[in-house]
Amino acid sequence: MMRIAIIGTGNVAWQFANAFREKHNVEFIYGRNAKKAEQLAQSVEAAFSTSFNQIPRDLDLYLIAISDDQIESVAGQIPEVSGIVAHTSGSVDLTVIPHEKSGVFYPLQTLSKEKVVDWKKVPLCVESQHAESLKALTELGSDLSKNVQQIDSQQRRAIHLAAVFACNFSNHMMANAQELLRESELDFSILKPLIEETVEKALEVGPDNAQTGPAIRGDEKTLEKHQNLLENHARLLEIYNLVSQSIQDTRHE
Incomplete structure (x- = not known):
């Protein structure tokens, strides 16, 4: 069971936060908008904050689910943590995350808060240069989907x-x-x-x-x-x- 923080409060963040909680612990939500962060946190019974300094350092996964053009900036503001720091983008390179345990956890699906997702059918593309992180992301993906593929940034x-x-x-x-x-x-x-x-x-x-x-x-x-x-x-x-x-x-x- 992974202990997870979600960085973001949009459609992808909502879908993943609620999907993960079936088998994992979503413990923290970060969002720039306090109201949106609180709403998502309440839906998964997690803590929340609008400050990077409040992010717990000892979780297993910090999933950045925000707009593509903000990923590099936000990844650079996440403090040194013990877990994997991964983003969910299809177009952003793995290397924009300045953490040793960096990764990508990309859902090949259009997502919105209102529509229920059949995660078993959604291809999940995972990537990491860190062997243990790649294994962990692959296993996490397998908890959701029957189609998890290890795909590099170019692909x-x-x-x-x-x-x-x-x-x-x-x-x-x-x-x-x-x-x-x-x-x-x-x-x-x-x-x-x-x-x-x-x-x-x-x-x-x-x-x-x-x-x-x-x-x-x-x-x-x-x-x-x-x-x-x-x-x-x-x-x-x-x-x-x-x-x-x-x-x-x-x-x-």
Whole structure:
């Protein structure tokens, strides 16, 4: 059983704090915002503080779950501790943590406080140059997930970039679709079966084999009709043309 401190109070911090407490002791929460730190601490029955000086020195894991651009600064402010200091980012290098027992514990999943996570299905990418720390992070990951992989920083950056395309960009495309439907007084739910089938087919046969639509067919008349419909939507027209061209370019590769 590990004794754990969570550094952060956002979505990732909330999810990990509540997931860990089933088999481990989450003993301390650090947050810049006292109210948010207290709320998370109460949910897992932990102590909390807004001061780095109050962080206990003798815990097993100090998990930094904050925005990527703050990790290096925060890691440098954590005092000398006996346990592992790890972050949860997909794009930040292991070496930004100036502690001997540094590590990475990256969940390859989009997380929010409100949605229950099935951790058994979530890939967890772990990394450390310290053998005992790597073993401990791998074992901790195995308590949550059936898919724990030892991934180095270069591989993790590639995974994170791919995830942005697969997750963040695809969600943005759905938001654009929702905007267009609203203008015609239509509900986004009409696209749900199509979205589900698209994802299912991409996972089954591979996205390169699952591509359909006017761009891959070279249907110039339909492309032109769509462009005309978007003549008053400069941003969406630019996206439409760029993505259509990208699809056509891959067709000829």
